[in-house]
Amino acid sequence: MKIKTRFAPSPTGYLHIGNIRTALYSWLFARKNKGNFILRIENTDFKRSKNSFVKDIFKILQWLNIDWDEEPYFQSKRINRYNDIINNMLKNGTAYKCYCTKKHLKKNKEKQIINGEKIKYNRKCYNNIKNIEKNKNKPYTVRFFIPNNKYITFTDTVRGKITFHNNELEDFIIKRTDGTPTYNFCVVIDDWDMKITHIIRGEEHINNTPKQIHIINSIGAHIPIYTHVSIITDDLGKKISKRDNNINIFKYKEKGYLPDALLNYILLLGWSYGNKEIFSLEEMKKLFNLKNLNKSSSIFNIKKLNWFNKYYLSKLSKKNMINYLKLFCKKRNININNGPKIENLYKIFPNRCNTLNEINNLCYIFYKCPNYQNNNLIKKYLNFKTKIILETFLKKLNNIKIWSIDNINIFLKKISFKLNIIFQKLAMVLRLAITGLENTPPINNVIYLMGKKKIVYHIKKSINFIINNKSIYLIK
Ligand SMILES: [Zn+2]
Incomplete structure (x- = not known):
């Protein structure tokens, strides 16, 4: 059997670290086993799905070099297929129409709460022919009939055997009153039609699995192998949430993280291979397996991600x-x-x-003029007391005969000695005067690369700034 996996995001928001982890694991598992990996856009939630999010999904996967086989699938184009199957299910009795009003459902729920019973739909419409006749032209949902056998058991790659008792489940809705099929239904039909053999997804889907297996059994499909990967938490142990912008993958792209660094970091959020930390794409494809997935949750740690990014930046040609x-x-x-x-x-x-x-x-900083903000740092280092440093620097600059980093260094040390100020302070005054920034590469490097002409221009500008800005200094 050819292995086939899928990544099935909903275009209702930004992709986040957790989504990409699922995509990565599914992709690697397929590639490692010479199988296929497909992309399926689950956009049946017409209200919340947006085309711009679909574009983003393509863009991000391409950026990360995660490639897919076949044309991408769109659930929105498969509505007829879903309806055909639902109609069959209505005919053979594995599903039924429910005409219950919201009011009735609410009442039923309240009653169950009072009686201390499990809250679930009371099957009022199941086999109730009278009800069907009476309501014929009214809006309805389609519910799946949970069979009366006792339980559903499946084996999860990470967690082993999982059992759900059927009395925990209710006859859930597979088609809404507006005619759209629901998530748990579409997923099953898609995985069946697309011949998916392995489903790798987040552990929040464990509770969906028994419902999906019920549908699979009712249509005579094959049950895929399930792998539910553990959750990712923040530093405080809280599950990361879609709404948290810190895990928005776009943010990392925009901030200048490298795709290889992100993938390497995400790979290890829930998977390990001894103590090995650095994995090239080729190594990932060769070494990934489901056996080494962690049972416990993983912590998203930006410091670690930065460590990886710094590493990959240093390797950049x-x-x-x-x-x-x-x-x-x-x-x-x-x-x-x-x-x-x-x-x-x-x-x-x-x-x-x-x-x-x-x-x-x-x-x-090398191409633009410094912008002196009126902040405390500028006030502290660019003022009438430090003006002498800038003036001395300008006056003596021609003493540097050969423009080199070493000579600039010697020159700066001489000024520091002559004016009797510590080197760090001198460097900070010059750094702010030349760049407007607090953190730059070593000042002698900056001066060297910027060149004499530009340095003179910026220093003069900073002196003018001090003169024109004296009101700020006087207040202090
Ligand atoms: Zn009903």
């Missing part, structure tokens, strides 16, 4: 890094002819930054 920087500058309309060659910049960034964006923001 010069050519790729330069391409990233050029692309960034283009997006921000930064004229890279107005400053040092990008090729010279990239060397000073690796190991300083967690993300490409941090690198890009540093790159920015």
